[in-house]
Amino acid sequence: xxxxxxxxxxxxxxxxxxxxxxxxxxxxxxDYFLWYxxxxxxxxxxxxxxxxxKDKNEDGRFTVFLNKSAKHLSLHIVPxxxxxxxxxxxxxxxxxxxxxxxxxGTGTRLTVIP
Amino acid sequence: xxxxxxxxxxxxxxxxxTATLKCxxxxxxxxxxxxxxxxxxxxxxxxxxxxxxxSDKGSIPDRFSAQQFSDYHSxxxxxxxxxxxxxxxxxxxxxxxxxxxxxxxLFFGEGSRLTVL
Numbered sequence: 001x002x003x004x005x006x007x008x009x010x011x012x013x014x015x016x017x018x019x020x021x022x023x024x025x026x027x028x029x030x031d032y033f034l035w036y037x038x039x040x041x042x043x044x045x046x047x048x049x050x051x052x053x054k055d056k057n058e059d060g061r062f063t064v065f066l067n068k069s070a071k072h073l074s075l076h077i078v079p080x081x082x083x084x085x086x087x088x089x090x091x092x093x094x095x096x097x098x099x100x101x102x103x104x105g106t107g108t109r110l111t112v113i114p
Numbered sequence: 115x116x117x118x119x120x121x122x123x124x125x126x127x128x129x130x131x132t133a134t135l136k137c138x139x140x141x142x143x144x145x146x147x148x149x150x151x152x153x154x155x156x157x158x159x160x161x162x163x164x165x166x167x168x169s170d171k172g173s174i175p176d177r178f179s180a181q182q183f184s185d186y187h188s189x190x191x192x193x194x195x196x197x198x199x200x201x202x203x204x205x206x207x208x209x210x211x212x213x214x215x216x217x218x219x220l221f222f223g224e225g226s227r228l229t230v231l
Contacts, residue, residue, distance in 0.1 A: 004156075034219065043118070043204050043222030044157070089156065102220065104156040 003027045004092050006105035014113050019077040021108050023090030026071065030094035034102065035064060035075050038087045047088075048075070080112045116141055118223035120205050126229045127195050135190040135226045139207030145169070146188040147220060148180060149204040157204060163188055192228070200230045 005024045013019045023033075031052040036044035050057040050064045050073065057064050063076045077084055090105040119138040127133050139146050145164045149157040150173075159172035163182035174180075177195075182188045186207075192199060206220035 036222075041224070043120075043206075043224045046219045046221065049219060102159065104158075106156045 002106070003030075004090055004103045004105040006088075006090055006108050008108050009106070010109040010111070012111045012113060013080045015082055016079045019075075019080045019084065019110055019112065021075040021077075021088050021090075021110065023073050023075075023105055024071060025073075025092050025103075027092070027094065027103070028071070030092040030103075032093055033064070033066060033073050034091045035062075036089040036091060036104075037084075038089060038107070044089055052094075077110075080110075082112045082114050085110055085112045118205055118207050118221055120203075120223035120226045122226060123224065124227050124229075126231065128231055129195055129197060131195050131230075133192045133195060133228060135192075135203050135205075135228070137188045137190070137205030137207075137223060139186050139188070139205075140221055143207035143209050143221070144186060145208045146182055146186065147206040147208075148174075148188070148190050149206065149222075150201045151204060151225075152198075152201045160190070195228075195230045197230050200228060202227050 003026050034049040035047040037047045038044045048059050048062045048064050050066050055066050061077055066073045087107045087109045089107045091102040093102050118140055121136045125133055147162040148160040150160055151157040160174040161180050162170045166182045178192050180190045202225045204222050204225045206222045208220050
């Protein structure tokens with residue numbers, strides 16, 4: 001059963017606007033969440049992460065929000081740029097799930113329109 | 115900066131053959147992870163090694179084996195290949211086991227695409 005879900009397979013946003021990518025998880029043992037970006041023919045690249053002791057983490061244009069009670073996190077990209085067009089994977093791991101492995105969502109393909 | 119290097123990038127094999135994928139982690143990274151991404155699927159964790167010892171095991175078939183060597187590079191050996199093994203195999207590395215509070219960011223290679231005919 002999928003423990004990390006990204007229900008939107010694709011998202012199109014105009015350049016300069018905000019991109020919001022969503023991720024839901026089911027395992028309450030997850031305590032660390034990461035976002036990865038993947039370009040075609042390349043491996044995933046780490047983007048930003050958040051620990052469960054926080055509800056927000058910001059890095060430049062990228063902000064991740066965590067709502068533990070709703071088991072939901074989101075990645076905000078402001079402003080969106082054409083170079084942000086890629087597939088974004090949400091990942092989670094936590095105590096009791098095996099600290100060395102990540103559970104990935106199925107990805108959301110973001111297209112930023114110039 | 116040096117990244118995770120995987121070889122070969124592409125590999126074509128027949129059913130029942132054997133394949134070996136190699137992964138060279140980022141210098142000073144001591145933990146290596148293997149992931150399998152089938153067509154249209156999310157990456158699935160296979161196995162990981164920390165300091166040359168298997169540290170975790172995911173959905174790795176019994177036909178597959180892996181090891182980490184003294185120079186921290188890792189090899190994934192796949193035998194009796196099946197059509198369903200066709201996938202993109204990612205290797206990732208990190209420093210330390212990525213346990214609670216240490217960050218745990220994984221750095222991925224570009225992947226090795228295995229096609230089984």
